[in-house]
Amino acid sequence: MSEFVQLLTPEGERREHPDYDYRGGPDQIRSLYRDMALVRRFDAEATALQRHGELGLWAPLVGQEAAQVGAGRALRAQDHVFPTYREHGVAWCRGVDPLQVLSLFRGIDYGSWDPVEKGFNLYTLVIGAQALHAVGYAMGVQRDGAVGTGDPDRDTAVVAHFGDGATSQGDVNEAFVFAASYQAPVVFFCQNNQWAISEPLERQSRIPLYRRAEGFGFPGVQVDGNDILATYAVTQAALQRAREGGGPTLIEAYTYRMGAHTTTDDPTRYRLSDEVEHWKLKDPLARVEAYLRRNGFASDDFFAELGADADALGERLRAGVRQLAEPTPHQLFDRVYAEISDELAAQRDAYDAYLATFEGAAS
Amino acid sequence: MVTGQSVNEFLLPDVGEGLTEAELVTWHVGVGDEIKINDIICEIETAKSVVELPSPYAGVVQALLVPEGETIEVGTPIIRVGDSVEMAAESTAVDGVETAAQVDPAVPAEPLAEPAEAKDADPAEVEQPLTLVGSGPKEAAVVRRPRVLAKPPARALARELGVDLADVVPAREDGVVTTADLQSGDRHASGDGRHVASQGRDAVGGEREYREPIKGVRKQMGQAMVRSAFTAPHVTEWVTVDVTRTMELLARLKQRPELRDVRVGPLLVLARACILAARRTPIINSVWDEEAQEVVFKRYVNLGIAAATPRGLVVPNVKDADALSLPDLAAALDQLVATARDGKTPPPDLAGGTFTITNVGSFGIDSGTPIINPGESAILCFGAIKRKPWIVADQVVPRDVCTLSLSFDHRHIDGAAGSQYLADVASILEDPATALLF
Numbered sequence: 001m002s003e004f005v006q007l008l009t010p011e012g013e014r015r016e017h018p019d020y021d022y023r024g025g026p027d028q029i030r031s032l033y034r035d036m037a038l039v040r041r042f043d044a045e046a047t048a049l050q051r052h053g054e055l056g057l058w059a060p061l062v063g064q065e066a067a068q069v070g071a072g073r074a075l076r077a078q079d080h081v082f083p084t085y086r087e088h089g090v091a092w093c094r095g096v097d098p099l100q101v102l103s104l105f106r107g108i109d110y111g112s113w114d115p116v117e118k119g120f121n122l123y124t125l126v127i128g129a130q131a132l133h134a135v136g137y138a139m140g141v142q143r144d145g146a147v148g149t150g151d152p153d154r155d156t157a158v159v160a161h162f163g164d165g166a167t168s169q170g171d172v173n174e175a176f177v178f179a180a181s182y183q184a185p186v187v188f189f190c191q192n193n194q195w196a197i198s199e200p201l202e203r204q205s206r207i208p209l210y211r212r213a214e215g216f217g218f219p220g221v222q223v224d225g226n227d228i229l230a231t232y233a234v235t236q237a238a239l240q241r242a243r244e245g246g247g248p249t250l251i252e253a254y255t256y257r258m259g260a261h262t263t264t265d266d267p268t269r270y271r272l273s274d275e276v277e278h279w280k281l282k283d284p285l286a287r288v289e290a291y292l293r294r295n296g297f298a299s300d301d302f303f304a305e306l307g308a309d310a311d312a313l314g315e316r317l318r319a320g321v322r323q324l325a326e327p328t329p330h331q332l333f334d335r336v337y338a339e340i341s342d343e344l345a346a347q348r349d350a351y352d353a354y355l356a357t358f359e360g361a362a363s
Numbered sequence: 364m365v366t367g368q369s370v371n372e373f374l375l376p377d378v379g380e381g382l383t384e385a386e387l388v389t390w391h392v393g394v395g396d397e398i399k400i401n402d403i404i405c406e407i408e409t410a411k412s413v414v415e416l417p418s419p420y421a422g423v424v425q426a427l428l429v430p431e432g433e434t435i436e437v438g439t440p441i442i443r444v445g446d447s448v449e450m451a452a453e454s455t456a457v458d459g460v461e462t463a464a465q466v467d468p469a470v471p472a473e474p475l476a477e478p479a480e481a482k483d484a485d486p487a488e489v490e491q492p493l494t495l496v497g498s499g500p501k502e503a504a505v506v507r508r509p510r511v512l513a514k515p516p517a518r519a520l521a522r523e524l525g526v527d528l529a530d531v532v533p534a535r536e537d538g539v540v541t542t543a544d545l546q547s548g549d550r551h552a553s554g555d556g557r558h559v560a561s562q563g564r565d566a567v568g569g570e571r572e573y574r575e576p577i578k579g580v581r582k583q584m585g586q587a588m589v590r591s592a593f594t595a596p597h598v599t600e601w602v603t604v605d606v607t608r609t610m611e612l613l614a615r616l617k618q619r620p621e622l623r624d625v626r627v628g629p630l631l632v633l634a635r636a637c638i639l640a641a642r643r644t645p646i647i648n649s650v651w652d653e654e655a656q657e658v659v660f661k662r663y664v665n666l667g668i669a670a671a672t673p674r675g676l677v678v679p680n681v682k683d684a685d686a687l688s689l690p691d692l693a694a695a696l697d698q699l700v701a702t703a704r705d706g707k708t709p710p711p712d713l714a715g716g717t718f719t720i721t722n723v724g725s726f727g728i729d730s731g732t733p734i735i736n737p738g739e740s741a742i743l744c745f746g747a748i749k750r751k752p753w754i755v756a757d758q759v760v761p762r763d764v765c766t767l768s769l770s771f772d773h774r775h776i777d778g779a780a781g782s783q784y785l786a787d788v789a790s791i792l793e794d795p796a797t798a799l800l801f
Contacts, residue, residue, distance in 0.1 A: 048401045052419035053376025264379040266412025268707050274698075318400070318419075 004254070005234050006224040010282045012290030014229075020237060022229035026297035032073060032228050033288045033298075034306055036065040039089040040285065041310035042098045045317045046088075046105070050263040054321050055105045059086045063226070063258030066284030067191045069093060070231025071159065071253070074239055077119065078146070081159045082134035085123045086191075090161065094120040098313075099320045108327050127162075128169035131188065134160030135175045138184035138242075147185045148245030155243035158186045159235075165196025167212065168204050176216040176250075185242035187235065188213075188250045191225060193257035198270040210252035218248045225255030226284040256282070329355060371420040372428070372440040375407070378414045385409045386434045387441065393515050396424045404442060420444040431519075432576075513540040520545050523573075580675035591737045595651070595772040599732040600781060604789040605753055607763045612795045616689075625693035629765075630668075630722055632795065633745055633788070634692060637720060638664050638685045639801040640787035647741045647784045648717050651774050658775050667719035667736055668696065670703040678736050679708045680716035720745055730766040741771040741781070743788065767792075 007015050007022050024032075043061050050058040061068060064086070072093025075081065083090055091101055096113045104111050104123060111122035124130040138158040141147060146156045166172050167190060179186050192209055194201050205212070213220030223234045231253055238249035256279040260267050292298035333348035334340065340348075375385060385407040392404045401417040404424075408414075426443040429435055511528040513521070520542050521528050533540045534547075577585060609632050617627045641648045641664060649660045666684035670677055679702070681687070681695040702708050719736045724747035733742040746766040753762035769785045791798050 045401075048417045048419075051376060051378055051414065051417050053374065053378075054419075056377075057380055264411060266414075269412070269709050270711075272698075272702075272709075273707070 004222050004224065005230045006227050007229040007233060008227045008287055008291060010226070010287050012287045012294060014291070017230075020230065020233045022233045024229075024232070026292070026295075029229070029288065030292065030298055030302065032069060032232065033285065033292065034309075035069045035073065035089075035093060036228065036285050036288070037306050038310055038313055039065050039069060039092050041313055042092065042317065043088060045314045046098075046102060047259070047263060049102070049318065049321055050105070055102060055263075056107045057262055057264060058105055059262045060257075060259035061086050061088050063256050063279065063284070064191055064193060064253075065089055066228035067189075067225035067231050067253040067255045070228045071161075071189050071235045071251075074232050074235035075119070075159070076152075076157075076239075078153065078156045079159065079239065080119045080121070080134075080137055080141075080156065081161065082121045082130040082137070083123055083161050084127075084130065084163065084166075085125050086163075087123070087161050091120060094118045096120055098317055099324065102317065102321050103324050106321060106324060108324055109331075128166035128171040128175075131160045131162055131166070131172045131175035132178075134158050134186055135179045135182075135184050138179065138186040139182050141185055142182070147243065156185065157239040157242035158184075159189050159239070160186060161189050161191070163196065164190065164192040164194065164201055164204055164209060165199065166190075167209055168196075176213070176218075176248075179248040180217040183245070183247040185245070186248045187238045187242055188248060189235065189253065190250065191253045191255055193225075193255050195257055195261070195267070195271065197261045197265060198267075200271075208252065210250055213248075213250035218250065220250040220252065222252045222254055225253030226282045226287070228284060228288060255284075369422075370425065370443060370445040371422070373404075373416075373419055373442045373444065375429075375435055375437050375439045375441050376416070377437045378407070378416075379409050379411045382409050382411070382437060384434055384436050385414075387429045387431055388413065389431060390427055390515050391415075392424050392427075392442075393513070393518065394424050394426060395512055398422065398424060398444065418442075418444065422446055431515075511540060512538060517542045517545060580672070580677060584676045587737050588734050591735050594653075595735055595740075596774060597732070597735065597770045598773045598776075598778065598781060599768055599770045600778075600785055601730060601766055601768045602785055602789045603764060603766045604793050605755075605762045606748055606765055606792045608794055609792045610748070610763045621690045622693060625690060626697050627693060629724075629748060629792075630720070630745065631689070631693050631696065633743075633792065634666055634668075634684070634696065634720060635689060636788045636791035636798065637718065637743055638666065639791060639798055640784050641685075641718065642801050643787055644780050644784040646776050646780050647771065649740055649775070650717075650738055651740065651772060661717045663717070665715050665717045667716035667739070668699055669719060669721035669733075669736075669742075670700055672703050672706055672708075677703055677708055677713060678716060678719055679703050679712040680719075682715070719743070724748060724765065730768045732768065733770050735770055735772060740776060741769060741784070743785075744768040744770070765792075 003017075005017050005020050007017060007020065009015055040062060046055065046058045047060050047062075049055050068087060068089025069092070072081075072090040075093070081087070081090055081094065088098070088101055091113075092098065096118055100111070100113045101123075103109055113120065113122075115121045121130065121133065124133070135158075141156045141158060146154055149155055160175065162172060172188075176188070178184065179188070190209055192201065196204060201209075208222060210220035210222040221234055221238070223230045225231060231251075234251055238251055241247070241249060256276075258276060258279065289298075289303070292302075329351060330348065333344055333351070336344065377383075378385070386409075388406045388408050390405045392398055392402070398404065398418050398421065400419065400421045403415045404418045406413060406415050422444040423446070424442060425445045427441070428443060429439065429441045435441070511531075513528055517540055518528065521531070521540075524545060526545060528540050531540045531544050533544050535541065606629065609629060613627055613629065613632065616622055645660055646658070648664055649658050652659050663683050664685040665680040665682050667678045667680035670679065679699045681692065681699055684692060684695070687695060699708075699712070702712070716736055716739055718739055719733075719742045721731075721733050721742060722745045723731050724745050727747050729749075730746040731744050733744045735742050744767065746768070748763050748765040750761050751764040752759045753764055754760075755762065767785060767789055769781060769788075771781045771784075787801070791801075
């Protein structure tokens, strides 16, 4: 067990840690900051789009940018991620088009990116279920012989994302048991944002979440989830350990959900604004900006250009959402099997013929 | 409205997965305001939460289509946003010709390529204004309301008084009509004269009565008060007390570093006194359980403070107030009142109170006969502290004096217990050192 990992304080000062170090230079830190800023805008725009009536629902990530972008950027191409429904920042790092994420929340499809191509599974709405999927996938990676070969392009790690509330679920605990027993190459990345909808952390656990790992027989580490240098370094080390055959790690990214659980939730009913104000001082972006500016690693131009890029992204998402094509009944049939059966094809054709009998039918 | 501008109407969205309606609580914009995409335009209250709505459109607000306080169905248009200011017919009850000459030059002209409003258009064409491109009369012939700038409260007052804003002479140089202008009754001569003579009770269109729905906090207050007043027989007692030494104590307490960041006032000492006095008279902090035929004594004090909020009376309480140090109690009271005033008191803070203080003194009132908060057995009313002539050692001297009154449930609290309690509270305020006795 190591102590709380923080490499950049909320004031933007670098910190040393006995076990972890961030080795990237100013270029990479700027690039991490850029991803966080664009992800924050993506999230803000999506929240507004829900209020405009363009999305059925949105699960905001605001406040958790450092946890997600740090975890996302530490991945290699061959690694595979199993997200919850809030991993918009990880999706961004995996190259998933934000519009594909929005189309899910608009109710058009269940996720339209290719999980194999992106190394990023579809969103899972059932709390904690994806932890088992991830462990199963990781055991498959083992059986494919893609662990511990020493080939950096072959050795693969798997990440299971979940929140503090999910640690109370049976699925997650079962996943811990299997991962430990089989020494699966998996990293459990728990974003402890302090609230399982309206249930506070103290109702989930009598001990810090990361310490639960010890009971299952693998290491746990608690990291400042609002410090991107720390989340990046810790995730990178855990992934490397998994790829080398060292087995699972539980990372508890200690962070805070600044917004509502989803757009349907009203957090003012169960938590005090004091708490939110307190966490504002620990903002994941502000500390990196302070660090970059104080050390002369980024100029006003950098931030102005980034602001303009964020505005352009916002505009693209607003316009793009309205243009998303409505799903056709065809998709119900076409996307069930890799190769459609004769029986299903016959059903599809019959349904098409039925639809064609309506006045003004499109096809 | 017949217009060729690019005009967008925002339909009330379903902000919470399957909601069918919402109440429009507050508008944050007014007609004529220029807004950007995602500027907050209003606050709505659904069955689940209070939500701010950002605008999906940029431009100038032409009309607010739903008044504050109205509950509307999802899909109802709530606001009209256009390229430039074009007053909507609905928003001001236009009598066109009369105001046609008053076109405000400040209003941006419509782009010529856009179809203009056709005064004498064929009715069939009016129904399909988009076919009128380039064929209608241009700007000069357009019947147009002048742009009157006013904030929402002034617009609301104008509606209430039945006054046309265009008839009001604004006192401000920038021409914005204020509520003061409306109250002064100064109207344009060019108005039709109806309003000049029609102030106050004779206001044309201003009804002699108006109705407000009983709902929300008001409804809850009504139900709670009726329940309490007609189940618990109330007895109320008074005592007038010299609190000068409490005031002197407060002056000293304010100097202490641990109380630097909190409000140190008479209410704090009273709250403490009420908690301490309950130790000697625990029945004050009990409740009559009709169903079980038992009196339930509480070994804790959840101290309620009656607070006036924008939405009405609420009584949030400090949990386990008897276990708090004075600085912690002060901080808890500050927090409670601030949260209540912002209308953000979470439901758990309103439940489970065991005793309440109502501070009518903050309104300058001497005393009253408060009604017990349901679920409790007593409520103490704190009157205003005033400098008054008082007899001390046979001399009439100016002292800080106030009246305390206590209402209690006479089903189980008899006059002796109620009097003992009230006297104990008064003695602590009169000489705070006696707090050491409890």
